Amino acid sequence: MPELVFFSGTMDCGKSTLALQIEHNRSARGLQGMIFTRDDRAGEGKLSSRLGLVTDAVEAADGFDFYAYLVDRLSQGGRCDYVIVDEAQFLAPEQIDQLARVVDDLELDVFTFGITTDFRSKLFPGSQRLVELADRVEVLQVEALCWCGARATHNARTVGGVMVVEGAQVVVGDVHQTGGEVGYEVLCRRHHRRRMTAATARAATLSPDVLPIGPA
Ligand SMILES: Nc1ncnc2c1ncn2[C@@H]1O[C@H](COP(=O)(O)OP(=O)(O)O)[C@@H](O)[C@H]1O
Ligand SMILES: Cc1cn([C@H]2C[C@H](O)[C@@H](COP(=O)(O)O)O2)c(=O)[nH]c1=O
Numbered sequence: 276m277p278e279l280v281f282f283s284g285t286m287d288c289g290k291s292t293l294a295l296q297i298e299h300n301r302s303a304r305g306l307q308g309m310i311f312t313r314d315d316r317a318g319e320g321k322l323s324s325r326l327g328l329v330t331d332a333v334e335a336a337d338g339f340d341f342y343a344y345l346v347d348r349l350s351q352g353g354r355c356d357y358v359i360v361d362e363a364q365f366l367a368p369e370q371i372d373q374l375a376r377v378v379d380d381l382e383l384d385v386f387t388f389g390i391t392t393d394f395r396s397k398l399f400p401g402s403q404r405l406v407e408l409a410d411r412v413e414v415l416q417v418e419a420l421c422w423c424g425a426r427a428t429h430n431a432r433t434v435g436g437v438m439v440v441e442g443a444q445v446v447v448g449d450v451h452q453t454g455g456e457v458g459y460e461v462l463c464r465r466h467h468r469r470r471m472t473a474a475t476a477r478a479a480t481l482s483p484d485v486l487p488i489g490p491a
Contacts, residue, residue, distance in 0.1 A: 335370065363401055
């Protein structure tokens with residue numbers, strides 16, 4: 276039975292790498308997939324992994340209709356054996372419904388990849404719809420780690436290393452940013468709640484305020 280699968284996790288846990296591996300293994304066996312993405316850091320129409328691999332993809336912008344696109348392709352004699360969708364958190368809920376219809380009516384496997392929650396630990400609308408509709412939600416096995424060594428479960432947005440909690444839900448960016456730019460850092464829940472990033476934890480350790488105060 277074809278399936279709608281949501282591979283989810285924090286930023287930087289290997290989702291795009293897995294998408295490229297699934298594509299590689301299937302195309303090596305003669306299957307032909309369609310790859311879609313939305314707002315990848317590498318630019319429009321790209322699916323990229325931090326391991327350096329990148330492939331072309333169809334950009335699924337606002338209003339893009341997955342079901343209509345695939346019906347059109349197939350009815351013109353084009354081939355499609357499976358579908359890969361990266362950065363699925365950025366899709367509208369209606370687009371996730373279209374992907375479910377691709378599975379049910381066109382009988383194609385659809386593999387989606389994305390982060391579940393945003394920098395305020397709220398569900399992205401696309402991810403919420405995937406959790407509601409997917410046949411399977413798979414949490415990636417490679418653990419991204421918080422600076423404290425615990426499993427990272429949350430995404431923090433940072434400016435100059437300091438966690439921010441105000442701003443637009445969507446701001447394309449990367450982890451390990453230096454300087455004053457907007458960046459991201461993955462944290463465990465405890466440190467996300469305390470807004471404690473690697474930089475602020477380091478600063479707190481160095482601060483004289485936290486040194487033990489004893490008799491002179
Ligand atoms: N230089 C490196 N050597 C080995 N693994 C790396 C290196 N750089 C990144 N990675 C791996 O790639 C993962 C990020 O992969 P990527 O597919 O870009 O993540 P995601 O799509 O989930 O944001 C990291 O968690 C790490 O495991
Ligand atoms: C937490 C969070 C992330 N984003 C953006 C930042 C990146 O461009 C992508 C995630 O990509 P990755 O391949 O999983 O690293 O999402 C955002 O726009 N808003 C957020 O709150």
